[in-house]
Amino acid sequence: MKRIGVLTSGGDAPGMNAAIRAVVRTGIAKGWEVWGVKGGYQGLITGKILPLGARDVGGIMQRGGTILGSARAPEFKTEEGQLKALRTLNEQGIEALVVIGGNGSQTGSGALHKLGFPVVGVASTIDNDLYGSETTIGVDTALNISLEAIDRLKTTASSLQRAFMLEVMGRDCGYLALMSAIAGGAEACVIPEVETDPEDLAQRLRAAYQKGKEHAIVVVAEGAKYNAETLGQYFSSHRERLGFDLRVTILGHVQRGGAPTAYDRILASRLAAGATEALARGEFGVLVGLNQSKITTTPIEVVNSSKKEIDMELFELAKILD
């Protein structure tokens, strides 16, 4: 192998830059050139690709986002688009590609793999909904940002007996919401994986209020059937029965944007080093992930056809700890 490529795709995740840096530096240490693709799969199609030296990735690790950028690439979903991407790779002499991203990105890497191109994926998404890695790059940072919001909500006006609803990201996955709720000691947690009856929730808040609790925090996953907006509307028409006065915070993309935590930077460095290791030993078409404290590889087709389940024991623990 002489030259490999690296791209980031899909939603950005804090730690992606640490992964890019580690792909570049471990790749160079193996004697390869490493080229970076700008703007995800779209950049592959349009040929936006440039060599990256060891110093080009200096000073990027502490920044959120991705220096390579990302973009929507509807064209890459077509075979024509994929063939264009392949042409770029061949024309530039790229012999293998590292794809840093989540579900959509690994669907893309699966497509390239099927077309016979050597690809290795690196598990990266703040949603933690990617099969093949217990945790993924960006999750820890996103979690700490929502935790910080919970801590702040808890210090404010407890004597005003307020309930706060905090909507966090995670798409169809309740992981971030559930873990935020445990770490923050929230009174309730609404996630897509568990049916929530708003009336039950109202009763729990009422009960907390009557027990004399000074505040109640409800963490809501953006992908839950009832999200912050719909729950807020439901409760506003039941305020007198709720006890607490209810206020809503919607974190949105704030969760994506932090400087990566130590955990995410180390995870990113290790997974990316694992990716160049896999390439070096000729293991292609796999996702590099962290499982049971080990760097592992899982076939991309398994990754793309499996669904990661949330740990319901933690959901039960959250209820006991509240």
Add this chain to the structure above:
Amino acid sequence: MKRIGVLTSGGDAPGMNAAIRAVVRTGIAKGWEVWGVKGGYQGLITGKILPLGARDVGGIMQRGGTILGSARAPEFKTEEGQLKALRTLNEQGIEALVVIGGNGSQTGSGALHKLGFPVVGVASTIDNDLYGSETTIGVDTALNISLEAIDRLKTTASSLQRAFMLEVMGRDCGYLALMSAIAGGAEACVIPEVETDPEDLAQRLRAAYQKGKEHAIVVVAEGAKYNAETLGQYFSSHRERLGFDLRVTILGHVQRGGAPTAYDRILASRLAAGATEALARGEFGVLVGLNQSKITTTPIEVVNSSKKEIDMELFELAKILD
């Protein structure tokens, strides 16, 4: 003077605890007892009041919120309620009262003053809408929290060319929104003090998009005619013309809840020390504030009948700096 009281009222503000601590410790240093009223004016009515020693206020300065609590006190708006409060003060031998809070709180202290009770106000509200102090306790912390959100939004997905709308607190005052916009380098700022046409805003975003800007941040004051919700709806029906994909963050009470910054703790300490100084020299019925770097006093009736204006030069500076 032998015994004074201190209460916090209205919305809590980071730094209130530093103010309580300084009232207690500078009061004790003057040879007085200091008693704390729990739950604002409502606590005065119901007689929730207890002596505070120097050690009782140890370890509280770094916490947001207020250890004395706050509460709605509709009863205190009636003369009957005010007389009840006066009775509590007299029964407990409280000879003067320090009221830490914003507009509503100082309306209350004005009422007690009119009834002849010696009162001194301490300027404290995150909204910075209180006449008589250029800046108030809690503003700096709230500002830094919204700035942190802007910084995070900026690092995320710039290559996805997104626009982010951030709604910050401030009630009818645009100070927090404007200052956040300047400190964060936002592309636009929507405040109650300035009429904003959503179509103009859309054009500015479009222009930024066409100039190739990677992201656009719009800071919106919660009290603006068009807030994040209404603007979001307006833009969602005009998406194709906006260029950017728009996402919304609503900070809500997260802004209130941080550990107070150095600025807020020092301001709180100095204003509170100024309040006991005013009491010591027999100057009652005034608000202690910071003006032109000096601790000043302003008659409560002036405070309550005047409106603080926003500095429009800073609004113009924000436009040039963007």
Add this chain to the structure above:
Amino acid sequence: MKRIGVLTSGGDAPGMNAAIRAVVRTGIAKGWEVWGVKGGYQGLITGKILPLGARDVGGIMQRGGTILGSARAPEFKTEEGQLKALRTLNEQGIEALVVIGGNGSQTGSGALHKLGFPVVGVASTIDNDLYGSETTIGVDTALNISLEAIDRLKTTASSLQRAFMLEVMGRDCGYLALMSAIAGGAEACVIPEVETDPEDLAQRLRAAYQKGKEHAIVVVAEGAKYNAETLGQYFSSHRERLGFDLRVTILGHVQRGGAPTAYDRILASRLAAGATEALARGEFGVLVGLNQSKITTTPIEVVNSSKKEIDMELFELAKILD
């Protein structure tokens, strides 16, 4: 079982409060009373022990330190002291004890276990030098604090071509220093586990200087043969050969004192829940830890007679990534 006790011992670690909270609440959920011992083993000897209700541990999770306190307990190292402790436990009707702490603490729990008292340990130390748990409560927070220091050092005065030496905690273990160095992208790392020749280090810095690097960060473990003080003295007499101007930061206990990260709070909650589970199934004399993503138990005597090794692959990775 009717009544259990819980204590924290040794150096405090961020997350200990989350562990106390989870012991109390999962214990109560099992129908037990939970009593807290104040001041570690010394409190056992002197009988400082009190019942903890579910609400007594509300609002403590976000704080560093330990609400139960800790203290030196030389007396507990004697058999007489241990018998006194046993007497307290028996007199108060405590049937089992959860000991939250690191090496010294688990030596103590081993002693109680040998005397026949039912004990379960929870792995907690920022040093990560405790056998039986891949990571321990407090490590993640301490790591993020030293990382934040590195990030800050990196942004300052790079054009002044300075080298910064950062001394971090960890006693005889280089884990925190090594992980900080990887996460922060330090140029060098000095740990007790690896012999470092100061002249080699000086050469590496010189080489970095001559390559035109704007700054160099050296992370030094406090327990290394050459620590920040001795290295600083060595370099000050070799300044002209070093290239960089050298400045020293000694973090000290700042590293212990942060609000616990999400990781530490969740780890603490899970390990503590694992401890009451172990008690419930009658498994005593073990340390509850996290290994390969599972909550595990390891016999205390194995814990106390084994040494945790540092992962030298990560030391090599650090060198490649720099």
Add this chain to the structure above:
Amino acid sequence: MKRIGVLTSGGDAPGMNAAIRAVVRTGIAKGWEVWGVKGGYQGLITGKILPLGARDVGGIMQRGGTILGSARAPEFKTEEGQLKALRTLNEQGIEALVVIGGNGSQTGSGALHKLGFPVVGVASTIDNDLYGSETTIGVDTALNISLEAIDRLKTTASSLQRAFMLEVMGRDCGYLALMSAIAGGAEACVIPEVETDPEDLAQRLRAAYQKGKEHAIVVVAEGAKYNAETLGQYFSSHRERLGFDLRVTILGHVQRGGAPTAYDRILASRLAAGATEALARGEFGVLVGLNQSKITTTPIEVVNSSKKEIDMELFELAKILD
């Protein structure tokens, strides 16, 4: 005026980038070109100067340090060096220069002014020892970083009854140490402006210990006669008399390196806008500063021949509040 220059000099301060950005953008808004000098006065001598567009200073405000760099410039202290600098300015058609920095930097701008070159200074140093501006760019950020360290020290191991000594920056000025002590509620503060007898300090700590205080924080300015190292040695030989066990933290350059606070970014933006205003109205040879809430100008020769005094009332307040 057609073309102005801007440079940063001396120790970097968080907020310098916001100042550079505002010089560039307000300068461009006045119809000028703005050129940036790299590496301070040394860059003027060697001709390292390049045009800066509005977009070149995008995305820099949130970063500590200075994108223009700084460097030692012994040559600029000679008349020959100054004439070389002047030649560069003339050759490049620079008609006026904005100098962002502290005492050393403004000595340099004074020299250029004496040679007849139009210069305006912007007050920037974390030490707050520059006459002509009540506070300077970088102070607020540095203060918040040392405050964070104090908060963390306070949460750790209070039950172990420890005293912590924290050495903060500030060169010969005790401002940062004093303000950190007030904001953090330190038990004592050692600054260059006030003679401290280590035995007095030991007695105060002993007294605090005997009163049962759980911890004692001593903030020491690096420029004090007794700094952390010498005090640490003094106390280590008097440990039994001190009561507390003493631990030392030396923050060093960590204090310089944070993302600038809202206060520093707004101050930097306003002072820099004030600098281009001064140039526009032909007011040269002055330092732009903040005094009594107003943007002011002070003749450089007054700045360079005056000494800023510390507010001793605040030193007294610190003692009362402790």
